[in-house]
Amino acid sequence: xxxxxxxxxxxxxxxxxxxxxxxxxxxxxxxxxxxxxxxxxxxxxxxxxxxxxxxxxxxxxxxxxxxxxxxxxxxxxxxxxxxxxxxxxxxxxxxx
Numbered sequence: 001x002x003x004x005x006x007x008x009x010x011x012x013x014x015x016x017x018x019x020x021x022x023x024x025x026x027x028x029x030x031x032x033x034x035x036x037x038x039x040x041x042x043x044x045x046x047x048x049x050x051x052x053x054x055x056x057x058x059x060x061x062x063x064x065x066x067x068x069x070x071x072x073x074x075x076x077x078x079x080x081x082x083x084x085x086x087x088x089x090x091x092x093x094x095x096x
Contacts, residue, residue, distance in 0.1 A: 015056075019064075022057040026050055 017025070029050040032038060038046060 017056070019057060019060045022053050022060065026053050026057065
């Protein structure tokens, strides 16, 4: 398996991580880096992995916040007895 295939597999795997798994992996990375035992190149690669995970975690939090905002926005419908109204959101549409 070539490097680009491994990167594609890693990206796909990252997308399936739960927020809790992301936090757990970030905690592990911080511990490894704080120990100071990693060779420089491995420390840099580990740091880069942490940055990617941090960005993914931030993205997940932003998505959760948007879902909450949609629920709160539709709260008047719930007050009218229509129950909790949810609707999917398009991340790209909301970023415009």
